[in-house]
Each structure stands twice: as structure tokens, then as C-alpha cells.
Amino acid sequence: MKKTLLGHVRKCLENCYTEGTLSSGIMPEIVIEVPAHAEHGDFATNVAMQLAKPEKKAPRQIAEILVKEMGAQKDLFEKIEIAGPGFINFFINKDIWRKSLKSIVLAGDNYGKGTTGNGKRVQVEFVSANPTGPLHIGHGRGAATGDAVASILTAAGFEVVREYYINDAGNQMDTLGRSVYLRYCELLGKTIEFPENCYQGDYIKDIARDLITKFGSRYLDTSDEEAIPVFAKLGGDIILQGIKQDLEDFGVVHNTWFSEQTLFDSGKVAEAISYMQQNGYIYENEGALWFRTTDFGDDKDRVVVRGNGVTTYFASDIAYHKEKYERGFDWVIDVWGADHHGYVPRLKGIVQGLGRDANDLKIILVQLVSLLRDGVPVAMSTRSGEFVTLKEVVDEVGRDAARYFFLMRRSDSQLDFDLELAKSQSAENPVYYVQYAHARICSIFESAVEKGIAPEDFSTIPLIKLDTAEELSLIKFLGQFPEVVEGSALNFEPHRITYYLQELAGLFHSFYNKHRVIGEDPELSAARLLLLKCTAQTLKNGLLLLGVSAPERM
RNA sequence: GCGCCUGUAGCUCAGUUGGAUAGAGCAACGGACUUCUAAUCCGUAGGUCAGAGGUUCGAAUCCUCUCAGGCGUGCCA
Numbered sequence: 119m120k121k122t123l124l125g126h127v128r129k130c131l132e133n134c135y136t137e138g139t140l141s142s143g144i145m146p147e148i149v150i151e152v153p154a155h156a157e158h159g160d161f162a163t164n165v166a167m168q169l170a171k172p173e174k175k176a177p178r179q180i181a182e183i184l185v186k187e188m189g190a191q192k193d194l195f196e197k198i199e200i201a202g203p204g205f206i207n208f209f210i211n212k213d214i215w216r217k218s219l220k221s222i223v224l225a226g227d228n229y230g231k232g233t234t235g236n237g238k239r240v241q242v243e244f245v246s247a248n249p250t251g252p253l254h255i256g257h258g259r260g261a262a263t264g265d266a267v268a269s270i271l272t273a274a275g276f277e278v279v280r281e282y283y284i285n286d287a288g289n290q291m292d293t294l295g296r297s298v299y300l301r302y303c304e305l306l307g308k309t310i311e312f313p314e315n316c317y318q319g320d321y322i323k324d325i326a327r328d329l330i331t332k333f334g335s336r337y338l339d340t341s342d343e344e345a346i347p348v349f350a351k352l353g354g355d356i357i358l359q360g361i362k363q364d365l366e367d368f369g370v371v372h373n374t375w376f377s378e379q380t381l382f383d384s385g386k387v388a389e390a391i392s393y394m395q396q397n398g399y400i401y402e403n404e405g406a407l408w409f410r411t412t413d414f415g416d417d418k419d420r421v422v423v424r425g426n427g428v429t430t431y432f433a434s435d436i437a438y439h440k441e442k443y444e445r446g447f448d449w450v451i452d453v454w455g456a457d458h459h460g461y462v463p464r465l466k467g468i469v470q471g472l473g474r475d476a477n478d479l480k481i482i483l484v485q486l487v488s489l490l491r492d493g494v495p496v497a498m499s500t501r502s503g504e505f506v507t508l509k510e511v512v513d514e515v516g517r518d519a520a521r522y523f524f525l526m527r528r529s530d531s532q533l534d535f536d537l538e539l540a541k542s543q544s545a546e547n548p549v550y551y552v553q554y555a556h557a558r559i560c561s562i563f564e565s566a567v568e569k570g571i572a573p574e575d576f577s578t579i580p581l582i583k584l585d586t587a588e589e590l591s592l593i594k595f596l597g598q599f600p601e602v603v604e605g606s607a608l609n610f611e612p613h614r615i616t617y618y619l620q621e622l623a624g625l626f627h628s629f630y631n632k633h634r635v636i637g638e639d640p641e642l643s644a645a646r647l648l649l650l651k652c653t654a655q656t657l658k659n660g661l662l663l664l665g666v667s668a669p670e671r672m
Numbered sequence: 673g674c675g676c677c678u679g680u681a682g683c684u685c686a687g688u689u690g691g692a693u694a695g696a697g698c699a700a701c702g703g704a705c706u707u708c709u710a711a712u713c714c715g716u717a718g719g720u721c722a723g724a725g726g727u728u729c730g731a732a733u734c735c736u737c738u739c740a741g742g743c744g745u746g747c748c749a
Contacts, residue, residue, distance in 0.1 A: 151688060154695080164691060167729070177729075202692050203729060248749070288749050406747050417675070417745075424747040431749050459676050460744045485677075486743085493683095527685070530677065532742070534684070539698095543711055546698060554711050562708045569708095598688095605688070617686060620696080624713095631704085631713040672711070 119218065119597050123161055123208060124150050126194070130187040131165070139183050142172035152598065159199065159207030160215075160594060166204040177204025215593050216581035222596060222652040223576045229652075230603045230659045235276030239446055242268040244453035245365065245372075246283040249358040250294045252321055256455055258368065258508040259533065260484050262524035262665065264453040265370045266612035267482065269663045274607035279447070280372045283438065286354055287378040288431060293317065294357075295350025299337070301326035302349065306335050321360075325353050364509050369517055369665045381437045387429060390437035391422060399471045409436070414467035414476070432464065439468050439479070449478055451610065456483040456530075482610055484529045490536040515540040518666045522549040525612045525664050548620055552657065553669055555623035559654040560670040562635050566647055569636065573644045576651065583642045584649060588629040592649060595625055599656050603663070612664060619660045626653050 127148050134140040146168040153162045166181035173180055181200040188198060196209040222229050244264025247257050265280070272278045297316040301323045304310045312318075329352060337345045365371070381387050391407070394400045399410050405425035409432070412419050422433045442450050452465070462481050469479040489496040489506055496506060512520050519540040526548065527533050543550055566572040573579055584593065599618065606614040635646045658668035 149689095149691095151691080153692075154687095155693075158692065162692085167691085170729075205692065250749095285749070290749055404747085408747090421747045426747080428747085430747070456677070457743060462676080483677080531685080532678080536684095547711080548697075550711050551697090554709080558709055558712085565708050601688085609689085613686085614688090617696085624696085627712055628714085630708085631710090634708070636708050672709080 119210070119214075120150050120152075120161065120601060123210075124148055126188065126191065127163055127165060127184075130184055133187055134183060139187070140169070140173060140180065142169065144169065144172045153205075153207065156591070158201065158205070160210045161208045162205050163208075164205060166200075166206060170204070180204070181206050212585070212590065213582075215590065215597070216584055218597050219581065219593060219648055219652050220577055222655060223648065226655060227659065229655055230599045230663075231273045231275070232600055232604050233275040234604050234607065235271060235274045238276050238448045239279075240271055240276045240449045240451060241279045241281055241442055241445075241447040242271070242451045242453065243281045243283055243442075244268075245361075245370070246285070247361065248285045248290055249354045249361065250290050250317060251319055251357065253361055253364050253508040255487050255489055255506050255508055255511055255535065256484075258511060258520065259487050259524040259529075260453050260455065261365060261368060261370045261508070262521045263482065263484050263529055263612060264451075266521075266525055266615075266664050267451065267453070267607075267610050269665065270603060270607045270612060270615065273603050273663060276449075276607070279374065280370075281374045281376055282372040284358065284375060284377045284379075285431075287382055287434065291350045291354055292346065294353050295346040295348070296342070297322050298325050298329065298353040299342070299345050299349040302329055303338060305330060306338050308338065321357075322353075325356050328356060329353075364507075364512075367517070368508065368512055369521065376438070378434050378438070381434055381441065386441060387433055387437040390440045391429075391433060393440065394422075394436060394471055397471065399467075409464070409467065409471075411464045411467040414463065414470050416463040416467055420464050435465065436468050436471075439465070440472055443472060443474060443478070449480060451480045451482060453482045453484060456485045459483050480610060482529055485532045487524075487533045487535050490534055492538045493536065496537075511535075511537070518553070519547070519549045521665050522552075522616065526616050528611065528613050548616070549666065550672070552619045552623045552661065553667075554672055555626045556654055556657045556661070556668045557670060557672040558630065559626070559650045559657075562650060563647070563654075566636055566643075571636065571640065571643055571647075573647060576648050579644045579648050580641060581645050581648070583639070584645050586633065588625070588632055589646075589649060592625045592629055592653065595622055596652055596656055599660070615660050615663055619657060622653065622657060622660075626650075626657075 127150070128145070131140070131145065135143055146165060148163060148165050150161050150163050153159060166184060167177045169180050170177040178200055181204050185198050185200060185206060188195075194211060194214065196211050198209070199207045201207050225231075242264050245253070245257055245261045247253055253261070268278045268280050293316060300310050300312055300316065304312070305323070305326055329349065332352075337348070391400065394409060399413070400407055400422060401410065402408070406421050407423040408419040409422050410419050420432050421430050422436070423429050439450065454461075462483075465479060465481065466476045470476055489511075514537060523535055523540050524533070539546055540549075563572060584590070602614055602618045606612060633646070635650060636643055661668045
């Protein structure tokens with residue numbers, strides 16, 4: 119709707135230029151928006167104000183010229199008004215609005231999808247937690263965000279791949295192996311001293327127990343050099359399996375699991391370093407190799423290969439991101455915890471060093487989650503092993519509530535996650551508010567089917583009787599969904615969908631409380647059923663983008 | 673010290689990329705179920721958009737400075 123209007127305004131402006139009623143010939147970027155107040159129309163544009171300067175005319179005067187030109191389209195508009203400093207307010211013919219319902223029914227599960235992405239290839243890399251411990255609640259927010267961003271981009275017409283990067287090459291794997299091995303020895307009766315820098319959590323003991331079942335006491339008296347790599351490998355595998363399981367239970371499925379180690383095995387790290395060397399971004403100083411990230415706005419240059427010849431994590435990142443683009447992705451999106459924000463400039467440096475635009479890499483920073491129970495903070499510390507896992511949260515509040523809560527806020531802002539609130543089946547809980555709207559509509563349809571009044575063919579229902587304020591605002595709001603999806607995609611902001619759905623559910627609940635759907639007038643009932651069918655469809659499509667279910671009964 | 677993020681109603685947060693009278697939910701107060709789901713709805717009240725300058729027809733939104741909170745600032749990952 120907005121797009122046809124935009125085309126119409128542009129055409130009229132062109133006509134004014136050819137007819138000579140306007141003279142500047144300037145074609146500004148035309149903005150059509152939905153005004154905050156209904157009395158300002160269905161849509162409004164500020165184009166007359168934008169043209170005031172080049173045309174050297176008062177905005178209202180320009181508006182009048184444009185409106186005269188646009189008035190020709192009588193069937194599209196109910197009226198066009200000039201208001202305030204020079205806004206042009208459009209009131210769309212109600213029949214056009216009503217007809218839009220039929221296109222929603224026709225689109226069905228595809229309603230909301232668009233073609234903005236134009237098949238552009240996008241990789242979303244998210245979660246990517248080190249395989250040294252189970253996922254905690256912070257990873258949960260990253261998982262929900264990455265997954266929703268991927269779904270929303272897909273809906274907007276992008277071709278999306280979800281990827282998990284496994285950090286299985288650094289010395290944290292060595293620490294994992296050592297931690298598991300020490301617990302293994304301990305469980306077999308040996309007195310050990312467990313170092314502070316080892317992983318403290320109880321899950322290490324669980325893995326050690328598994329390995330006792332597997333090995334018995336075979337490694338009890340072997341050297342560390344022999345045992346630790348074995349324990350690191352097996353421990354990492356077990357943890358990674360657990361991570362996969364937790365993600366699956368959370369409804370998140372990655373298309374690819376990319377191992378950091380393979381970058382070393384295939385020589386891609388060395389290759390990437392020499393590539394950057396050839397392009398003059400790497401120099402030697404004090405025995406180490408440095409990447410000139412200051413060329414790209416970083417505070418200081420960063421070490422790629424240490425004095426002792428060992429590469430840094432940053433070296434892997436160069437190779438990994440080079441590899442990503444070589445796989446043909448137009449955009450790469452990394453979802454990180456906000457505590458890693460200091461790494462953004464150097465990653466942007468990599469991308470530019472590869473000869474690409476800095477915007478080809480988008481980094482979504484997800485702020486930390488504070489877990490509360492009835493408003494009281496739950497203590498968390500990865501160091502001591504006292505963290506709340508994603509699994510615990512999902513088990514307690516359910517997948518839908520957990521996902522919705524993680525997506526309710528802009529990822530930029532810190533999130534308070536209240537366990538009791540997420541569980542509560544009350545008005546305070548927005549997940550149920552939205553889901554309830556869907557379930558309510560389904561229940562109405564059940565009742566309509568029982569009474570034999572559910573229409574079989576929605577395309578022939580006359581809609582003229584949909585004329586109350588509640589019905590019309592619901593219809594108009596439904597029409598915004600595709601644009602909301604598009605905006606959400608292009609800005610990588612899933613929370614826009616949650617806000618839209620809450621408002622849509624609210625409009626429906628208001629309508630429901632004021633009007634009966636199944637009544638004496640069969641034509642009105644049928645028309646209202648169509649309206650509700652569209653509402654349920656949109657609620658469902660939106661919830662699906664967030665990875666939240668749309669229950670038919672609650 | 674420097675850098676990034678945040679600051680909007682008592683609380684938790686939106687704010688359509690610079691638009692018209694700044695919006696929701698919760699909490700507070702007062703109402704609505706003999707009907708298709710009350711996990712709902714209707715109404716009342718609540719604001720120096722942290723503060724000060726600037727940019728312009730127009731600023732919560734852009735620029736500068738100040739204040740407050742969080743995070744980061746390794747030849748760790």
C-alpha cells in the first residue's frame with residue numbers, strides 16, 4: 119500500500135515538472151509515513167516541505183499544486199488534506215483497505231515475506247560458544263537473536279546460512295583437557311590440587327565420570343602429555359554434543375558447524391597471514407607480526423603471530439573471515455556478546471584489508487542478561503562454575519517464553535530476565551498476550567465450524583459491512599506487517615516484530631471485546647471471520663519469525 | 673586516561689532513520705463476564721525525553737560539551 123502510494127506521489131511530482139507547475143526538477147527521497155494520529159490520515163508525506171527551499175515557495179503552496187495533480191486518482195483516495203506546516207495527508211478509500219484482506223488470505227504463510235534481499239547471500243554466525251562448558255543464559259540471548267535475525271532476513275528475501283564457529287584450537291582446549299583429566303584422577307582416588315585457572319563447574323566431573331566408564335583407570339598413571347590431548351578431544355566432543363542438544367531443544371538449528379582447527383589443518387591461517395603481508399597490512403616488530411588495524415580506525419595495531427611463533431586468536435579470525443567471503447557471502451553477520459565490543463574495529467579492519475566494504479560485515483552486539491527471580495538478582499559467575507544454564511531456564515519457563523523474552527528488547531540494551539514473570543500466565547507476560555490472541559481466534563473458528571457458518575471460499579465474501587473503527591484500524595495495521603518485517607531485517611532488529619505483534623494482539627482483543635463475530639447477520643459474520651483469519655495468519659507468521667509457537671488452544 | 677553502549681512516566685521499555693499533541697505494558701485508582709476463551713477489555717492519573725549549548729521551517733532523534741551507570745582497553749581466548 120505504502121509503495122503504490124510512493125510511486126503515485128513520485129509520478130505526480132514528475133507530472134508537475136513536465137507541466138511546468140513546479141520548476142526545480144529536483145526529485146527528493148520521498149518519505150511516506152503512517153502518522154501518529156488517525157486524524158492525520160492513513161499516510162502522510164513531507165515532500166512539500168522538502169521542496170520549499172529549491173522551489174522558493176511556501177510549503178503549503180507546493181502542497182496545493184501537488185494535491186491538485188494527485189486528485190485525479192479519485193478511486194484511490196477518500197480525501198487528501200494539507201495540514202500543519204505543509205504535510206499532505208492521505209485518506210485511503212475504505213474499499214481499498216477492505217480488499218487488502220483478500221490478498222493476505224491469498225498469501226497465507228507467505229504474508230509478510232518480501233523481495234528486498236533480492237537473493238543476496240548472507241551468513242549469520244552466532245552462539246559460537248567455546249566447547250569448554252554448557253551454554254548459559256547469555257548465550258541464549260545470542261541464540262535467539264541470531265536465529266530470529268536469520269529468519270527475518272530469509273523472509274525479506276535474503277538467502278541465509280546459520281553458522282556456528284567452534285573455537286577448538288586455542289589453549290583453552292588444553293585447559294579443558296587438564297581440568298577433565300584432574301577430575302578423572304581425583305575420582306579414581308588420587309589426591310590432586312585443582313588449579314584456579316581450570317574449569318570449576320560440576321559438569322567437568324560428569325565428563326570425567328563418563329571417561330572412567332570408557333577408559334577405566336587406563337590413564338591414571340600416564341604422563342600429562344599423553345593424557346591431556348585425549349581428554350581435551352573427548353571432553354570437547356561431549357560438551358559440543360550437549361551444546362547441540364541444548365540448541366535443538368531451544369529450536370535453533372545451525373546449517374554449518376565450522377571448526378577453527380580446520381583453518382590450521384588446511385593451511386588457511388598461514389595463507390591468510392601471507393595474503394595480508396603481500397598487501398602491506400602486516401609488519402614485524404619486536405619479533406612479532408602485527409596487523410596495521412590503525413589504518414582502519416583501531417586504537418592500536420594488533421599482534422597476529424607472537425614472538426614465540428604461536429598465532430593469536432586474531433590470526434584465526436583473519437583466516438575465518440577471508441574464508442567466509444570466499445564462500446560467496448555478500449554480507450557476513452557476527453552476533454557477539456557486548457563485552458567483546460572492543461574487537462569490532464579490528465574485525466572491520468580485516469574486512470577492509472580483504473578489499474571489501476566495511477559494511478559487508480555487520481556485528482550485532484548483544485548486551486548482557488541479568489537473571490532475576492521475583493525482582494531479586496540470581497547470582498552468576500562462570501569462574502566459580504555457579505552459572506545458570508540455558509537448559510535450566512528453558513526447562514523452567516519453556517521455550518516460547520524464553521525466546522520471546524530474549525527478543526523483547528533492542529539487543530543494545532541490557533535485559534532483565536525475570537524467571538517468575540516469564541512463567542506467570544498473567545497479563546504481565548507479553549508472550550501469552552500474543553499467543554492468547556491467536557488461540558482465541560482459533561476457538562472462534564472452531565465454534566463457527568460447529569455452527570456451520572465457517573466460509574469455505576473467502577474470496578467471494580462481501581466486505582462492505584466491515585465499517586467500525588475497530589475493524590478498520592485492525593485492517594490498516596495488518597497492512598503494515600510486510601514493512602515491519604522489512605525494517606526489522608534491514609536493521610537487524612527482531613524486537614520490532616515483538617512490538618508489532620503485541621500491538622496487533624491488542625487491536626484484536628479490543629475488537630473482540632466490543633463486537634461479536636458470530637451473530638445474526640451472516641454476511642457480517644463471514645466478513646469478520648475473514649478479518650480474523652488474516653489476523654491469526656499474521657500473528658502466526660510473526661511468531662514464527664521469532665521462533666515462538668502459535669498455539670491453537672490455551 | 674581513551675573507546676563503545678545506555679540515560680524517555682514510580683518500574684521495564686518502544687519511538688517508523690529529522691516531523692504534527694512523545695507512546696505501550698506493569699504498578700495505582702474506578703469500571704465491564706447469563707454471550708465466540710476475563711491469560712481479555714474500557715476509563716482515570718502519571719513527562720524539564722539526564723543537563724547545557726548548537727545545526728533548521730521542525731530535534732527524544734544529528735553535532736559539541738558536562739553529568740551518571742555498564743562494558744572494554746593483553747604477544748589471553
